Amino acid sequence: MPTPAATRFRSHSVILLALVLGCAEPASAPAPVPVDTPPAPDVVALLGAATELESTGDVEGALAKAEAALIGGGGREAAVTVAKLAILLERYDRAASVLGPLIEQDPKDAVAQYDLALIYQRRNDYNRARSGYLAALRAAPDHADARFNLALLCWNKGVHEEARHHADKFRELFPADPRGEQLATVMGPRPAARPATGP
Numbered sequence: 001m002p003t004p005a006a007t008r009f010r011s012h013s014v015i016l017l018a019l020v021l022g023c024a025e026p027a028s029a030p031a032p033v034p035v036d037t038p039p040a041p042d043v044v045a046l047l048g049a050a051t052e053l054e055s056t057g058d059v060e061g062a063l064a065k066a067e068a069a070l071i072g073g074g075g076r077e078a079a080v081t082v083a084k085l086a087i088l089l090e091r092y093d094r095a096a097s098v099l100g101p102l103i104e105q106d107p108k109d110a111v112a113q114y115d116l117a118l119i120y121q122r123r124n125d126y127n128r129a130r131s132g133y134l135a136a137l138r139a140a141p142d143h144a145d146a147r148f149n150l151a152l153l154c155w156n157k158g159v160h161e162e163a164r165h166h167a168d169k170f171r172e173l174f175p176a177d178p179r180g181e182q183l184a185t186v187m188g189p190r191p192a193a194r195p196a197t198g199p
Contacts, residue, residue, distance in 0.1 A: 043074040050081055059088050076102060076109075083115050092119045110140035121149065126157050144174050151183055163187060 046069035053062035063085040070078040079098040086095035096119055102112040117132025130153060136146040147170045155163035167187055171180040 043069045043072050043078065046072065047074060047078060047081060050085070054085065054088075059085055063089065070098070080111055080115070083112070087115060087118060087122075090122075092123065095119055107135070108139040110136045110143050110146070113139060114143060114146045117146070118149065121153055126153065129153055142173060144170070144177060144179075147173070148179050148183070152186070155187060160187070164190065 046065045050062040050065035050069065053059075053065060063082065066074075066078060066081040066085055070082050072078075074081075079102055083095040083099050086092070086098075096116060099112045099116045099119075102109050103116065106112075113132050113136040117129045117136060120129035120132055130150065133146045133150040133153065136143050137150070140146075147166055151163050151166035151170060153163075154160070154166060164187060167180075167183040170177070170183060174180060
């Protein structure tokens with residue numbers, strides 16, 4: 001029975017012979033690992049650095065860290081962070097490119113739906129923005145930002161009755177949120193009901 005050393009020597013000889021003859025390396029041989037391969041990026045550290053840079057106002061640097069986290073396998077959290085920072089930098093195409101796959105994977109992802117609606121609102125695409133905010137609210141009825149933005153979106157488009165509905169709902173669900181007063185100021189008091197007319 002061959003010793004382990006003899007077996008190791010024989011397998012190395014087969015590999016060397018195959019290389020000399022120009023043949024492919026046998027399937028059982030391990031793939032070579034370069035010595036200078038850097039370790040996989042620490043996604044948590046990259047996302048932490050992105051948050052820290054954003055808090056100091058360096059949104060560009062934060063986006064670079066978030067992009068690195070996304071490339072490093074950061075998944076949904078990295079994608080949402082990239083989208084948020086890209087929106088802040090008005091890079092709407094980049095933000096939409098990472099939000100679209102998230103929504104395809106999970107249409108009930110309220111954060112992704114909200115962020116995509118925000119992009120549409122900033123691009124003055126009322127119908128898509130409205131649909132996105134409504135999708136976010138279906139996924140998370142307590143999504144205050146979606147409700148607030150939807151109220152303003154409708155009001156600015158002249159869809160006043162729907163805007164008032166969302167403003168009322170906002171104040172009902174979030175009575176301590178000062179934005180409720182903002183909505184009341186923007187929309188003013190409800191018009192008085194018309195008296196019923198009849199014969």
